Amino acid sequence: MLLRSLAPVVTVMNNGPRKGGAKATLATLRSLPSLQTMYQVHRDLRGGPEFNTDDQYIANLEEKCAGNYIKCSVDASGRGYTISIPATGYSRTYQTRTQ
Numbered sequence: 287m288l289l290r291s292l293a294p295v296v297t298v299m300n301n302g303p304r305k306g307g308a309k310a311t312l313a314t315l316r317s318l319p320s321l322q323t324m325y326q327v328h329r330d331l332r333g334g335p336e337f338n339t340d341d342q343y344i345a346n347l348e349e350k351c352a353g354n355y356i357k358c359s360v361d362a363s364g365r366g367y368t369i370s371i372p373a374t375g376y377s378r379t380y381q382t383r384t385q
Contacts, residue, residue, distance in 0.1 A: 293320035295380055296369055298356055303328045303349045309336045323378065325356050325369060345371045 297315055301307040307330050315324055323339075328346045330337035341347060345354040354373035361367060370377040 289314065289318055290320075293383075294318065295320060295383070296323045296325065297321065298325045298327075298358070298369070300327050301330060303331045303346075303351075306330070307337060309333065312336060312339075322380070323369070325371075327354075327356060342374075342376055343371075345373065 299307050307326065312324070313336070315321060323343060326339055326344045328351065329341070329344050329348075331349055338344065345356050346352070352373065354371060357370045357372060359368045359370070364382060366379055366381050368377055368379045
């Protein structure tokens with residue numbers, strides 16, 4: 287499977303409140319042993335937890351939202367990167383994999 291070969295540490299889903307992010311897609315992502323965190327631009331209002339990651343990793347929780355975004359900043363050394371949601375103050379740094 288391609289995703290297992292890529293072994294992502296994080297994913298960022300550019301979805302809307304009623305589009306993108308099928309249950310099967312999220313189930314596949316959750317099954318990846320390498321994945322630490324799944325981010326979403328919007329909470330998917332079509333269903334429950336099978337359509338969404340944890341609230342702290344979602345930039346826009348309401349359908350009529352402020353258009354919050356998810357930001358990725360890469361360290362100048364290339365040794366790490368930070369994913370943040372500026373509107374909520376959330377931020378987490380990850381280490382870049384080395385061979």
